[in-house]
Amino acid sequence: xxYATLIWxxxxxxKARTILTMLSILIAFLLFGLLQGINQGIKSGLSDTRxxxxxxxxxxxxxxxxxxxxxxxxxxxxxVRKVAHMSFFGxxxxxxxxxxxxxxxxxxxxxxxxxxxxxxxxQLAAMDTTRDGALIGRPLAEKYAWxxxxxxxxxxxxxxxxxxxxxxxxxxxxxxxxxxxxSRGPLGSGFWINYDYWDEARLYDPHRVHQFIIQIDDPSKAxxxxxxxxxxxxxxxxxxxxxxxxxxxxxxLKQLADINFIANSIVGAVMFTLLFLTANTMMQSVRERIPxxxxxxxxxxxxxxxxxxxxxxxxxxCLFAALAGLVLSMGAIKVIGSVFxxxxxxxxxxxxxxxxxxxxAIVSGLPPALRAQRxxxxxxxxxx
Amino acid sequence: MSAATQILAVTAxxxxxxxxxxGSSSVVIIGIAGVVAVLVSVLAxxxxxxxxxxxxxxxxxxxxxxxxxxxxxxxxxNDAVLAIADAAGIKKDPNGSALASPxxxxxxxxxxxxxxESSGAFRGLTAEGFAVHPEIRLLQGRxxxxxxxxxxxxxxxxxxxxxTEIGSQxxxxxxxxxxxxxxxxxxxxxxxxxxxxxxxxxxxxxxGSSAQSVLVMLQSPxxxxxxxxxxxxxxxxxxxxxxxxxxxxxxxDQISKILKTVAYVVGGIMAVGAIFGALNTMYSAVSARAxxxxxxxxxxxxxxxxxxxxxxxxxxxxxxxxxxxxALAWLLFNGHSVDTNGGxxxxxxxxxxxxxxxxxxxxxxxxxxxGIVGGLFPAIRAARLPVATALRAL
Numbered sequence: 001x002x003y004a005t006l007i008w009x010x011x012x013x014x015k016a017r018t019i020l021t022m023l024s025i026l027i028a029f030l031l032f033g034l035l036q037g038i039n040q041g042i043k044s045g046l047s048d049t050r051x052x053x054x055x056x057x058x059x060x061x062x063x064x065x066x067x068x069x070x071x072x073x074x075x076x077x078x079x080v081r082k083v084a085h086m087s088f089f090g091x092x093x094x095x096x097x098x099x100x101x102x103x104x105x106x107x108x109x110x111x112x113x114x115x116x117x118x119x120x121x122x123q124l125a126a127m128d129t130t131r132d133g134a135l136i137g138r139p140l141a142e143k144y145a146w147x148x149x150x151x152x153x154x155x156x157x158x159x160x161x162x163x164x165x166x167x168x169x170x171x172x173x174x175x176x177x178x179x180x181x182x183s184r185g186p187l188g189s190g191f192w193i194n195y196d197y198w199d200e201a202r203l204y205d206p207h208r209v210h211q212f213i214i215q216i217d218d219p220s221k222a223x224x225x226x227x228x229x230x231x232x233x234x235x236x237x238x239x240x241x242x243x244x245x246x247x248x249x250x251x252x253l254k255q256l257a258d259i260n261f262i263a264n265s266i267v268g269a270v271m272f273t274l275l276f277l278t279a280n281t282m283m284q285s286v287r288e289r290i291p292x293x294x295x296x297x298x299x300x301x302x303x304x305x306x307x308x309x310x311x312x313x314x315x316x317x318c319l320f321a322a323l324a325g326l327v328l329s330m331g332a333i334k335v336i337g338s339v340f341x342x343x344x345x346x347x348x349x350x351x352x353x354x355x356x357x358x359x360x361a362i363v364s365g366l367p368p369a370l371r372a373q374r375x376x377x378x379x380x381x382x383x384x
Numbered sequence: 385m386s387a388a389t390q391i392l393a394v395t396a397x398x399x400x401x402x403x404x405x406x407g408s409s410s411v412v413i414i415g416i417a418g419v420v421a422v423l424v425s426v427l428a429x430x431x432x433x434x435x436x437x438x439x440x441x442x443x444x445x446x447x448x449x450x451x452x453x454x455x456x457x458x459x460x461x462n463d464a465v466l467a468i469a470d471a472a473g474i475k476k477d478p479n480g481s482a483l484a485s486p487x488x489x490x491x492x493x494x495x496x497x498x499x500x501e502s503s504g505a506f507r508g509l510t511a512e513g514f515a516v517h518p519e520i521r522l523l524q525g526r527x528x529x530x531x532x533x534x535x536x537x538x539x540x541x542x543x544x545x546x547x548t549e550i551g552s553q554x555x556x557x558x559x560x561x562x563x564x565x566x567x568x569x570x571x572x573x574x575x576x577x578x579x580x581x582x583x584x585x586x587x588x589x590x591x592g593s594s595a596q597s598v599l600v601m602l603q604s605p606x607x608x609x610x611x612x613x614x615x616x617x618x619x620x621x622x623x624x625x626x627x628x629x630x631x632x633x634x635x636x637d638q639i640s641k642i643l644k645t646v647a648y649v650v651g652g653i654m655a656v657g658a659i660f661g662a663l664n665t666m667y668s669a670v671s672a673r674a675x676x677x678x679x680x681x682x683x684x685x686x687x688x689x690x691x692x693x694x695x696x697x698x699x700x701x702x703x704x705x706x707x708x709x710x711a712l713a714w715l716l717f718n719g720h721s722v723d724t725n726g727g728x729x730x731x732x733x734x735x736x737x738x739x740x741x742x743x744x745x746x747x748x749x750x751x752x753x754x755g756i757v758g759g760l761f762p763a764i765r766a767a768r769l770p771v772a773t774a775l776r777a778l
Contacts, residue, residue: 020664024415027657031650060492060556060589096453157451157458166451204459237558241493251500266422266650270657273418277411277661284408284668 003309010313013289018317021281025321025360026328028274032267032353033329037345039263052081052219053113054226055248056212059239065208066238068195073232079216079225084109085209089198090158091168091191093144100140100154102191104198104209107135113215116182117190123174131197134170140189141175148172154191160203168201214242271356279364282314286368293372294380307369314365315358322357326350387688394680394689395696398673402697405672411665412698413705415658416754420709420747423651425717427746428737430643433724436735437636439572440628442605443475444516447598447615450622454635455489455597456505460623462593467621468600473611475601477515483601485513488582490589491731492556494545504545505731506535506556507574508582516601520574525550525565530581533588536565538575540734544723554578559588573632576723576733599628639724655754662758666698670766677766678774687767694766698759699752706751710744 011018056074058064071083084106091102107127111119119135127133136146146152150172160166170193178188199206216225226242233240243251286293293306301309330345402409447468452458460468469484476482488508493501511530514520528534535554542548547563554561561580569575586592602608605627612625626634670677677690723734 016667017664020660020667024657024660024664027653027660031653031657035650060490064491090457092451096451155451157453262426262646265425269418269422270654273415273654273661274657276414277664280408280411281664 003312007309007312007316010289010309011316014285017281017285021278022317022321022324024277025274025318025357026325028270029322029325029353029357030329030332031270032356033326033345033349034332035263035267036349036352037329037333040346040349051245052216052222053245054214054216054222054229054242055245056214056226056229056240056242057210057248059230059241065205065210066212066240068199068207068209070233070238070240071212074212074214074229077225077228077232079218079221080214080229081217082109082112082215084113084213084215085195085211086110086213087195087198087208087210088158089154089191089193090156091154092157093152093154096155096157100191101186101189102134102154102156102193104193104195106195107192110192110213113213114182114187116179117176117187118178119176120174123176126173127192127194130171130173131194132169132171133173133194135174135176135190135192136172137183137187137189137191138175138177139183140191141172143189146172146175148175159198161201162203163201168198212240213245219244274360278318278360279367282310282317282364283368286310286372290372290375290380293375294377297375297377298381303373303375306375307373310369310372311362311365314369315361318357318361318364319354322353322360326353387686390685390689391692394685395693397676398693398697399700401673401676402700405669408665408668409701412658412662412701412755412758413708415661416702416705416751417709417712419651419654419658419754420706420751421712422654423647423750424710424713424739424743424747425737426643426647426650427743428713428717428739429722430640430647431740431743432722432735432738433643433733434633434636434640435738436571436573436733438629438633439570440632442627442629443602443607444628445600445602445608445611445625446628446631447600447623447625448596450624452624455487456491458596460486460595460598462595464621464623465595465598467618468598468615468623471600471611471614471618473602473607473609473614475603481512483512483516485509485516485599486582486595487513487597487599488586488591488594489596490585490591492578494554494732495547496544496732497546499546502544502732504541505577506585507577507579508585509579510582513582513599516599517569517574519570519572520567520579521569523566523568525563528564528579528581531584532581533559533561533584534564535561535578535580536567537563538577538579539566539568540575540721540723541578542566543721544576544732544734556588571736573733576731651750655750658754659757662698662702662754663761665701666694666759666762667765669697670694670762670769673766674769674774677769678771681769681771682775691763691767694763695756695759698755698762702751702755702758703748705755706748709751710739710747713747714739714744 058066065087068085071085074080074083086103086105089102089104091100092098093100107119108124111117111124123135127135134152141147151169152172153167153169156166156168159168161168177183182188195209214225214229216222222244226244229242230240296306296309297303326345333345446455447460448455448458449460465486469482474482474484490506491503492506494504496502509517522536523539525536528536537548547554550563550565552563554563567575567579582595600611602611608627615621615623615625680690681687717737718739720737721734722737723732
């Protein structure tokens with residue numbers, strides 16, 4: 001470490017250039033962290049192996065309904081602990097543009113299947129006594145400044161009431177606080193209403209629901225239990241499609257767009273540009289300092305040591321700037337994270353970023369370092 | 385020498401010396417090319433998406449149930465369908481019947497070419513309905529026979545899904561459908577759909593006689609208001625009316641907004657990085673030319689020609705970079721097909737990326753802006769270079 005001062009001095013030989021190079025590396029790693037963070041964050045949120053839930057939908061499509069009585073048959077499959085169901089309400093508040101993630105469900109079972117939502121027994125009791133009650137997630141309540149006791153009219157793009165019209169009024173009986181991971185997700189800001197009330201009041205499609213959520217005893221048996229459930233309804237008029245929750249979510253995301261491909265192409269473009277830029281700056285910086293390096297060699301520094309100094313300088317530049325960029329992206333992901341899954345930068349992405357920074361430093365520092373090593377003192381001093 | 389000749393002379397000299405600084409100049413070019421390529425490609429996705437969804441005629445209107453943002457969640461009873469077809473403003477065919485097409489729309493699970501499942505749109509049309517869709521044209525095979533479980537497949541749908549060749553069968557909710565034809569519809573979203581006879585489709589899916597939407601051909605684009613007034617003043621109807629193109633544009637709103645945000649945020653961050661790169665390069669270009677600049681100043685050249693020469697260099701590099709980036713986006717992605725499941729529950733939609741002249745122009749404008757900012761401070765430094773020190777230093 002006795003050369004620290006020397007490296008430091010070399011780094012700041014041209015302040016403006018070093019700062020500009022650092023800033024462009026910082027920007028590149030900020031983008032890298034953002035895109036990879038979102039990309040990996042979605043994946044890691046999905047591959048939580050402790051997940052013991054299966055989703056079952058109509059085989060025809062996820063928006064086709066199924067008989068609510070299927071639930072009783074699913075319950076008979078070995079390994080199934082509890083079955084909940086939910087149906088899309090297609091709600092909006094005041095204007096069709098303000099979509100509200102409202103779902104009708106049997107809230108007791110639903111709360112048992114999703115302990116992550118932290119719905120309290122008192123809230124369940126309140127839902128039980130208030131037929132037109134609604135339980136809503138904290139983020140949703142905050143967004144519209146709704147509180148317990150408010151009567152909220154929701155429009156729906158799907159359901160007409162038996163008495164006519166498509167405006168439904170619900171009484172907010174509770175606001176739940178989900179676990180941090182869930183409160184940022186869609187379920188954390190749900191608007192849950194009583195299935196029984198809704199089913200009686202709607203004009204059509206009675207006794208039918210859109211999706212079953214099946215809690216199982218052992219996550220490692222998910223595939224076998226999914227198959228057993230689908231077997232129950234095989235060759236009936238309504239076949240089911242059952243998948244572990246993670247797999248179902250992943251498939252839905254993949255339908256939206258190949259996020260992976262887009263993120264990787266952009267990161268590739270950014271990294272290529274950046275590598276080019278840094279390599280150029282490093283080479284230029286060494287070129288200008290050839291006489292200085294020759295002086296070092298005259299003083300007795302070996303060729304290898306001089307090249308080590310050049311590499312160290314490059315490492316310092318890249319690592320420092322990359323670290324700053326990654327830390328910034330962590331902050332940015334926290335802010336926008338709620339939209340895309342877990343909202344934190346996975347450690348793996350952080351480590352990957354630092355590794356790329358090291359690779360960048362070596363690739364861009366190596367050619368000038370080799371040049372410094374091979375330097376002929378007399379020629380270099382004479383600037384030939 | 386006049387100012388103009390000075391500017392010309394210094395700029396020409398500078399540009400002639402550019403090849404010697406190629407290494408560092410390429411940083412500006414490649415940096416800007418990267419920004420423009422990313423910006424233009426992502427925006428091309430949004431443009432292509434909007435183009436496909438808002439493909440519609442001005443003299444065609446769509447009617448859905450009140451509050452339905454997508455056709456799929458809409459239900460219109462048979463009475464409603466008849467009342468809509470009776471409204472004023474609708475064009476009549478030579479036999480005097482209204483050009484109105486009650487359409488059934490189902491979402492079905494289809495297997496994509498890569499083996500994953502996705503939701504596809506399956507539309508039912510009546511024989512009269514095709515008169516409302518003159519742009520639907522058979523490419524291969526024949527039309528389905530009403531009453532039989534036969535369907536025709538859109539050309540994009542055929543590219544997306546397995547088992548969609550003519551003669552093959554698709555098993556959908558207990559019925560085996562035979563594919564008898566392939567159609568195109570002028571690049572609209574219909575090309576990602578399957579089409580079959582409406583009554584056959586409805587009975588296979590036990591939907592009774594209801595429809596999801598009614599499409600009507602208007603007497604003229606101006607007749608839209610007449611039609612809308614007739615529909616909205618009918619107390620028996622609880623429906624929304626929109627011009628077909630507006631309805632599609634509104635459906636593409638959400639996804640295109642997301643894509644635009646991604647393009648501008650990522651492009652903006654990259655642009656800041658490219659500005660730093662350009663600043664760096666231009667500063668070093670100025671310091672490499674320090675002796676030359678000082679000499680010019682010493683023999684009487686003004687500061688302005690020097691500033692202009694640095695600016696022109698930065699702009700020239702930016703233009704090359706911008707053109708390269710736009711060309712790259714065009715070569716790689718123009719006409720490249722992607723598919724997404726957007727705009728409500730309308731099923732998987734395939735569309736082509738469209739690198740339009742407007743996007744290329746936008747890319748070049750960004751490139752120039754980066755070049756101007758990246759050239760500004762180095763140009764000022766060049767002008768302020770103390771002549772005596774610069775001459776002595778080297």
